[in-house]
Amino acid sequence: MLKNLVIILMASVLVNNYVLSRFLGVCPFLGVSKKLDQAAGMGAAVIFVMLVATAATWPIYTYLLSPKYEYLQTIVFILVIAALVQFVEIVLKKYIPALHKSLGIYLPLITTNCAVLGVTLNNITDEYGFLESMVSSLGAGLGFLLAMVLFAGVRGKMEGADIPKAFKGIPITLIAASIVSMSFYGFASVIENMFA
């Protein structure tokens, strides 16, 4: 049981990294990775939202939509996640203003983040139980944070590099992102053999 959870966690952080292997949530990955502190803030917010979203959508799917109305999952999940993030923002603003300030603009940004929707839908597709779903979401969030922080470092290095004019800005960023992404494919076999 525990071994299974660890495998799910490690797999969703490294092998099935949402940004670098599944290419979900690429927009914030490119948009907010300019500075390390912002990247870390965004990553933390995503972990938080992914966990809360899974905790809400899994019971809704299992007890409300399954087995007859499964096709409603996408629209209902979008609805629930959007409402949830708004609710969380209101609550944070009232009771934990410090946390609200540090997550700040990232919370509403995440509302329509496809990585969050993706992780909730994937949990259903993979037929995870509640605990497994939560662990998988945590892993997905950690993977997102890892990708953000790593890429912020790469972009920091690029600032000082002498880049040809044609590649400046977005082109070199996309190239760097693809190289980072390729490096993550190396993890695929690592996980398989780790628990063999």
Add this chain to the structure above:
Amino acid sequence: MKEILIPALLAGGIGLLAAVILTLASRFMGVKANETEKQLLEALPGVNCGACGYPGCEGYAKALAEGKTTATNLCVPGSDGVSRKISAILGVEFEDVVEKTAFVHCRGDCNRNKEKALYQGISSCAAAKGVFGGKGACTQGCLGYGDCAAACPVNAICMENGIAHINGNKCIGCGICVKICPNRIITLFDGTEKAAIACSNTEKGAVTRKKCDAGCIACTKCAKVCPADAITIENNLSRIDYEKCIRCGKCIEVCPVNCIVAAPIPIVNDEK
């Protein structure tokens, strides 16, 4: 019929429930934004330059709304127009803003400042300064890699021929470039000055001359011609005492290396 109705009700019901919860939440737990603060924030230019001494426009608006400061003339970029708006919102007397504009105390571009080395490192003034003070022979002038231009929030600085040029029509006088320049050769002028020294080199005249064609050679011509004794030579560099200066402009004409130039005049934006 049932095949459509139940899913529609299901999705609609969840939506309705979410709406009700959100409405209740914002009703009972919502934090009301301070109205005055909101208005103030709208009136401020939103450049977040920090010239007022607060962390961004939000910080200044908050300080004003909470009464931590009563000075309505701290926003230099906003000029008199913003000060008027703020004063109107708070219902206090309008205070004049001292508008400012930045000036680069150097004229040593690629043609004038001799090249002493070929620098191929990181394209940044701060980095170049670390390697024997940059590529130019004069190590006290503009390094030419545009740290100031990159930091300018309104793109008022352009790098031309290896030296920073400030566009007086765009500069809002926030002073970010003043802090960022590793050689500290940018200062702010408030429009009361007539002349400005466009050199920062403190080496002896002959040494300066060998390094840069536009450097102050400390010939004391300006000091002699000045009718108000406002110009002194300190560390082989002319210095104008603006308290004494009578704005005659004679020093500008007499300087043999043309390193005394007309001082920049800040833009005043007094829309009501």
